[in-house]
Amino acid sequence: MTGTPSLLPSFDSVSHPDDIGRLADLLVEAGLETLELSNQDGSRLFIRVSQPQSVQDERPSSSLHTGTPTHVHDTTVSVKTPYFGLLSYTHPLREEPFAPVGSTVQRSDVVALLTLETLQIPVLAGADGEVMEVTAQAGALVGFGTEIMKIRPISI
Amino acid sequence: MSTERRFGRVLIANRGEIALRIQRACRQLGLETVAVYSEADADSRHVHEADIALCIGAPAASRSYLDPEGLLLAARMTGATAIHPGYGFLSENADFADAVEAAGLTFVGPTGDSIRMMGDKITAKRTMQAAGVPCVPGSDGSLPAATDEILALAETVGFPVIVKASGGGGGRGMRVVHHATDLAEAVALTAKEAQQAFGNPTLYLERFMQKPRHIEIQVLCDTHGNALWLGARDCSLQRRHQKILEEAPAPGIDPATIAEIGERCAEACRRIGYRGAGTFEFLYEDGVFAFIEMNTRVQVEHPVTEQITDIDIVAEQLRIAQGEPLRVRQEDIAFRGHAIECRLNAEDAFTFLPSPGTVTRWDLPGGPGIRIDTHVVAGYTIQPYYDSLIGKIISYGATREEAIARLRVALAEMNVEGVSTNIRLHEDLLADPHIQEGGMDIHFLERWLEERTAS
Numbered sequence: 001m002t003g004t005p006s007l008l009p010s011f012d013s014v015s016h017p018d019d020i021g022r023l024a025d026l027l028v029e030a031g032l033e034t035l036e037l038s039n040q041d042g043s044r045l046f047i048r049v050s051q052p053q054s055v056q057d058e059r060p061s062s063s064l065h066t067g068t069p070t071h072v073h074d075t076t077v078s079v080k081t082p083y084f085g086l087l088s089y090t091h092p093l094r095e096e097p098f099a100p101v102g103s104t105v106q107r108s109d110v111v112a113l114l115t116l117e118t119l120q121i122p123v124l125a126g127a128d129g130e131v132m133e134v135t136a137q138a139g140a141l142v143g144f145g146t147e148i149m150k151i152r153p154i155s156i
Numbered sequence: 157m158s159t160e161r162r163f164g165r166v167l168i169a170n171r172g173e174i175a176l177r178i179q180r181a182c183r184q185l186g187l188e189t190v191a192v193y194s195e196a197d198a199d200s201r202h203v204h205e206a207d208i209a210l211c212i213g214a215p216a217a218s219r220s221y222l223d224p225e226g227l228l229l230a231a232r233m234t235g236a237t238a239i240h241p242g243y244g245f246l247s248e249n250a251d252f253a254d255a256v257e258a259a260g261l262t263f264v265g266p267t268g269d270s271i272r273m274m275g276d277k278i279t280a281k282r283t284m285q286a287a288g289v290p291c292v293p294g295s296d297g298s299l300p301a302a303t304d305e306i307l308a309l310a311e312t313v314g315f316p317v318i319v320k321a322s323g324g325g326g327g328r329g330m331r332v333v334h335h336a337t338d339l340a341e342a343v344a345l346t347a348k349e350a351q352q353a354f355g356n357p358t359l360y361l362e363r364f365m366q367k368p369r370h371i372e373i374q375v376l377c378d379t380h381g382n383a384l385w386l387g388a389r390d391c392s393l394q395r396r397h398q399k400i401l402e403e404a405p406a407p408g409i410d411p412a413t414i415a416e417i418g419e420r421c422a423e424a425c426r427r428i429g430y431r432g433a434g435t436f437e438f439l440y441e442d443g444v445f446a447f448i449e450m451n452t453r454v455q456v457e458h459p460v461t462e463q464i465t466d467i468d469i470v471a472e473q474l475r476i477a478q479g480e481p482l483r484v485r486q487e488d489i490a491f492r493g494h495a496i497e498c499r500l501n502a503e504d505a506f507t508f509l510p511s512p513g514t515v516t517r518w519d520l521p522g523g524p525g526i527r528i529d530t531h532v533v534a535g536y537t538i539q540p541y542y543d544s545l546i547g548k549i550i551s552y553g554a555t556r557e558e559a560i561a562r563l564r565v566a567l568a569e570m571n572v573e574g575v576s577t578n579i580r581l582h583e584d585l586l587a588d589p590h591i592q593e594g595g596m597d598i599h600f601l602e603r604w605l606e607e608r609t610a611s
Binding site: 144 | 195211212220226232234
């Protein structure tokens with residue numbers, strides 16, 4: 001996976017809790033649940049993290065809990081793909097989409113995944129806001145820089 | 157053949173006019189195309205017309221056209237099983253050619269080993285010498301370490317000499333030395349530059365030919381041991397080692413001489429098991445040919461050869477990659493008429509400053525013997541990220557005079573607005589009696605430009 005090997009500490013020193021914590025954070029960020037590392041001696045490290053059940057559960061809509069947003073932009077912000085790949089709005093092990101229309105997301109939340117063979121690349125929200133529209137077709141091969149979602153930014 | 161073909165879908169790992177040229181050849185052979193493009197090229201003509209188009213990265217070439225992993229992933233994601241690299245970018249990258257084949261795909265070009273052999277100028281020259289291709293007198297391999305040995309070598313070769321980086325190319329990493337007293341310093345400086353620019357300080361040395369012409373031989377080789385030479389091109393009109401106008405055949409050189417050199421080039425290809433299209437570049441002075449390098453790809457100027465031989469070089473590249481034997485034999489190739497190509501660049505005709513921007517008017521010439529290879533259409537925006545080539549006008553005539561006459565009419569008809577082009581430069585060049593006569597040396601254009609600036 002591009003760039004990932006450098007993120008992983010050497011396996012022999014991975015037992016430090018800070019390293020495991022850092023890996024767990026990376027997994028959450030990438031929308032992944034488990035990571036398994038093993039070496040020739042048979043040592044094995046297994047990390048399982050709990051992903052938010054859905055974006056809506058995790059971050060209730062602003063109207064319910066934070067009142068009217070102080071500022072709503074007229075224009076929407078496009079979420080664009082950082083690479084090319086097969087587009088999926090849903091985690092492969094879940095049924096609920098990462099960020100369905102009407103949900104609110106925070107900047108850098110995972111809103112979709114691009115799959116290239118065994119590689120998965122998260123697509124991140126570029127702004128805090130409400131998902132207004134999903135603009136690309138799930139399952140399609142999308143190019144770099146494709147708009148896949150429109151978000152109405154909300155400044156809270 | 158269709159049931160036996162190795163690939164049915166070709167990924168074109170390039171942009172601009174050559175991407176469109178490759179796409180045309182694929183279509184003609186019933187092959188599907190995948191256009192991979194950078195964000196800056198989304199509006200390119202070949203992208204719109206491709207069977208599958210996929211944006212693979214940001215405008216910077218390193219993030220798109222020069223990204224080997226991205227290109228391979230794109231091929232697999234789109235089901236393309238062959239990659240045509242065009243010219244420039246990764247076309248002469250041996251590691252990329254190897255990676256494509258290692259992934260089980262077909263590289264439309266020679267093997268990585270052939271590219272590597274020709275990429276190293278010393279190995280290339282040794283190989284060519286062994287195959288009987290004439291080379292310029294010089295060091296047989298890399299320079300010795302001792303200064304007095306280098307000096308003795310240079311004296312044997314004869315001053316002036318040119319010191320070149322083994323890993324160099326495109327006019328970089330070279331220095332001309334006229335006197336023995338300047339040799340040691342020139343060698344030290346060039347080695348330092350070569351280390352910085354190419355990561356390899358190895359140098360070699362050759363006689364510096366004072367007023368040579370640039371003559372090149374096109375070859376086509378299949379995977380069944382057949383190698384053809386398709387005549388010569390004269391590409392002597394260059395500015396800063398960039399060709400600007402090319403023609404075929406080479407004026408004033410006896411066809412029998414070309415045939416002899418051509419046959420030696422073809423024989424060299426057979427010996428090294430070369431595959432695909434290639435070009436042997438020579439300096440030519442006073443009847444002497446001196447091999448410079450071999451380009452292991454299709455050249456920008458390939459159309460002039462196509463015009464005089466009636467052989468579609470790009471289609472042949474694809475057929476060869478399919479594993480088909482060449483259908484033409486050497487004795488079938490007839491060289492008819494004369495062809496000249498003008499490279500159209502989006503740049504100022506006098507200052508040569510690049511002129512990116514939107515083309516608001518694009519009126520193309522026509523008529524007998526005029527061929528235009530371009531990706532530009534009216535409304536197209538020329539990007540600042542890539543080279544400034546926006547197209548090529550290729551003129552064909554029964555004689556060189558007719559080809560020039562048609563070309564001058566074509567240039568006068570061409571009307572481009574929105575960006576600056578070098579059309580005026582070509583018009584002025586073709587009006588020059590020396591150029592009308594033919595046989596210019598490679599320094600002609602630089603001198604001509606100096607005189608133009610002075611007057």
